[in-house]
Amino acid sequence: MPTHATPVAPEALAALEAELRELLGERGVSVELAAREKASVDGSRLSPVISQQLPLGLADLVAYPATADEIALVVGAAVRHGVPITPRGKGTGNYGQAIPFDGGLVLDMTRARAIVEVGDGTLTAEAGATMVSLEQAAAKTGQQILLYPSTAQSTIGGFLSGGSGGTGSIKHGSNHQGFVVALDVVHAVPDATLVHVEGDEAQPYVHNYGTAGIIARATIRLEPLQEWRGFFASFDTFEQLLPLMRSFGALDPAPRLVSGDLPTLADALPADPAIPRGRASLRAILDEATVARATELVEAAGGRVEDVREGPQTAMKLSMISYNHPIEWLQKAYPDTYFHVEVSGDALIDRIDEVHAVYDGGMLHIETSQGRPIGMLAGRYTSADDVYAGFAKLQELGVGYHNPHQWFVDFEPARTRELAATTDPLGLLNPGKLVAPTLSTGAKVS
Numbered sequence: 001m002p003t004h005a006t007p008v009a010p011e012a013l014a015a016l017e018a019e020l021r022e023l024l025g026e027r028g029v030s031v032e033l034a035a036r037e038k039a040s041v042d043g044s045r046l047s048p049v050i051s052q053q054l055p056l057g058l059a060d061l062v063a064y065p066a067t068a069d070e071i072a073l074v075v076g077a078a079v080r081h082g083v084p085i086t087p088r089g090k091g092t093g094n095y096g097q098a099i100p101f102d103g104g105l106v107l108d109m110t111r112a113r114a115i116v117e118v119g120d121g122t123l124t125a126e127a128g129a130t131m132v133s134l135e136q137a138a139a140k141t142g143q144q145i146l147l148y149p150s151t152a153q154s155t156i157g158g159f160l161s162g163g164s165g166g167t168g169s170i171k172h173g174s175n176h177q178g179f180v181v182a183l184d185v186v187h188a189v190p191d192a193t194l195v196h197v198e199g200d201e202a203q204p205y206v207h208n209y210g211t212a213g214i215i216a217r218a219t220i221r222l223e224p225l226q227e228w229r230g231f232f233a234s235f236d237t238f239e240q241l242l243p244l245m246r247s248f249g250a251l252d253p254a255p256r257l258v259s260g261d262l263p264t265l266a267d268a269l270p271a272d273p274a275i276p277r278g279r280a281s282l283r284a285i286l287d288e289a290t291v292a293r294a295t296e297l298v299e300a301a302g303g304r305v306e307d308v309r310e311g312p313q314t315a316m317k318l319s320m321i322s323y324n325h326p327i328e329w330l331q332k333a334y335p336d337t338y339f340h341v342e343v344s345g346d347a348l349i350d351r352i353d354e355v356h357a358v359y360d361g362g363m364l365h366i367e368t369s370q371g372r373p374i375g376m377l378a379g380r381y382t383s384a385d386d387v388y389a390g391f392a393k394l395q396e397l398g399v400g401y402h403n404p405h406q407w408f409v410d411f412e413p414a415r416t417r418e419l420a421a422t423t424d425p426l427g428l429l430n431p432g433k434l435v436a437p438t439l440s441t442g443a444k445v446s
């Protein structure tokens with residue numbers, strides 16, 4: 001459970017509210033309960049462990065800056081009044097990271113969404129721009145973004161701060177591996193301004209939930225646009241499909257996405273004739289030059305190709321039923337039944353029966369990232385202790401895991417703490433996230 005600090009003093013909140021109304025106008029700030037509640041939830045309903053602890057915090061006020069410069073002004077004002085600041089994009093993060101544990105100010109970025117510049121190989125946008133809008137802007141110039149999450153409607157600031165990978169990860173890995181060219185960040189100091197950081201200096205601000213600085217503007221890398229095809233295949237069994245995760249991952253040019261599901265998981269996805277009921281489903285975004293080879297691979301494995309579709313909408317649709325989304329659909333089909341753990345490693349293919357046996361009702365949704373099988377292992381939820389008990393069994397099988405039922409910064413936490421000591425000396429940025437996890441809940445093994 002987060003440790004809630006003393007409630008923020010009403011006088012400080014009132015003074016901040018008045019200052020924000022001056023800075024942003026009447027529409028730029030809200031203290032309405034509905035707005036505060038909306039700004040205080042995220043996608044953590046995906047975790048039954050966290051769901052049982054909700055609500056975990058409630059914003060006292062919400063600010064809606066419309067530009068990067070306004071983001072800096074709002075942060076400075078909040079610091080001067082000693083009010084905690086929780087940044088927020090679309091609030092799709094999975095683990096409670098965007099919930100304001102100590103109340104205070106939620107900084108909603110979604111109005112600061114300008115795409116500032118699309119250059120040759122780079123794109124600059126404000127924090128609230130959606131990943132879909134970035135992909136569309138890049139495509140107009142014959143380019144594509146390296147990667148985007150399956151929540152493609154989420155923001156670039158939220159993806160860089162709370163996400164990791166998705167479509168494009170087969171070639172480019174995670175968003176801390178060369179995706180970010182430069183950032184304009186805001187530190188939690190009284191005279192906050194935009195601080196420009198490039199290259200190695202920018203990386204320590206990625207994937208730590210805004211605890212070392214708020215991302216106001218980001219410059220990300222682009223690559224030349226490819227001709228993508230949406231590829232759908234089905235199989236009698238999941239075991240027939242599994243080896244193809246490796247052979248598809250090795251296609252050249254690399255696919256942008258390869259997802260595989262057991263029949264039960266595939267049946268929970270939105271109805272599509274190319275995902276026939278009762279069959280294991282393989283879906284991929286393939287470079288058109290590899291479709292013929294992929295078809296051979298499917299047929300040699302005893303499967304059948306259901307459809308090959310053109311156009312950016314198909315690719316986006318496939319992205320939006322990848323990664324955590326099959327788990328979300330499974331939970332919709334079977335309410336209050338399943339949890340999941342993020343998993344990785346060759347054992348997902350080589351020891352699938354043992355992996356499934358770790359949890360009652362175990363079912364793997366599989367993806368591939370940089371030649372490595374990764375996935376979401378669903379199981380029937382009984383208790384948090386049973387979820388954690390499975391971690392040791394996964395380790396014995398050589399399966400890497402990440403616990404999606406906790407909200408602590410677990411990527412380079414020491415580096416973040418060191419940076420935050422100077423960029424957030426009062427500890428006002430996203431309180432409760434940059435603390436040491438307990439062994440049972442916070443261990444990270446990759």
Ligand SMILES: Cc1cc2nc3c(=O)[nH]c(=O)nc-3n(C[C@H](O)[C@H](O)[C@H](O)COP(=O)(O)OP(=O)(O)OC[C@H]3O[C@@H](n4cnc5c(N)ncnc54)[C@H](O)[C@@H]3O)c2cc1C
Nearest residue numbers: 089090091092093097150155157158162163164210215323
């Ligand atoms: C069904 C489902 C599927 C998902 N699939 C994927 C996936 O494929 N890949 C993936 O990486 N993630 C995935 N996620 C997690 C999440 O949706 C993404 O990481 C998403 O990109 C987060 O963006 P957001 O705008 O919703 O951020 P939010 O949820 O609003 O914020 C995420 C975190 O970043 C902080 N933050 C937000 N904006 C800023 C900013 N400008 N500066 C500093 N900190 C900030 C927040 O405080 C929070 O800690 C999934 C989630 C769900 C529910």
